[in-house]
Amino acid sequence: MGPHRLLYQALCKAGDKFVYPVLPAFAKPAWNHAAGPKTVFFWAPTIKWTLIGAGLADLARPADKLSLYQNSALFATGAIWTRYCLVITPINYYLSSVNFFVMCTGLAQLCRIAHYRYQNPDWETKEIMETHN
Known part of the structure; x- marks a missing residue:
């Protein structure tokens, strides 16, 4: 067992000892859920929200x-x-919600691209000119 796993298990135990007792009743089932914060199923989508932030930027x-x-x-x-x-x-x-918003962000940008290209029929010519200058 690697040191990172031992550290993660220690953090989970500390969370069970210090965080769980102060959680409101409605949040306690989420703490121990199979896709809760003590699993990768929680942290992967948490980090994935940065894709949405980049899309919004x-x-x-x-x-x-x-x-x-x-x-x-x-x-x-x-x-x-x-x-x-x-x-x-x-x-x-x-994870489903974060992926839904990734989809929405991509769709919004695709709509912007389509609108730009519709409004500017000569967009390809402009793009070629910019790359050669």
Whole structure:
């Protein structure tokens, strides 16, 4: 057993000793849930929220600078994994919600790209000119 695993188990035991007793009654089942904060099923989606933050930050970027491929990938993976999270055991609503928002972020950016390209039919020419200058 690696030192990282021992550290994680010690943190979980400390949480059980100090955090669990002060949790409100409605939060106690979530603490010990199969997809709760003592498992990877909780921490992976928690970190994945940064993708949504990055997508929201991209709202400040001009639509012509957005990547069609990147946002298509975000949309597709968000859609696929949203569904998958609802059929796995344990059902992970937290991961499903983060994937749903990844999908929505990708879709919003794809709509911005489509709108830009519709409004600017010569977008390809502009893009080629910018890359050669």
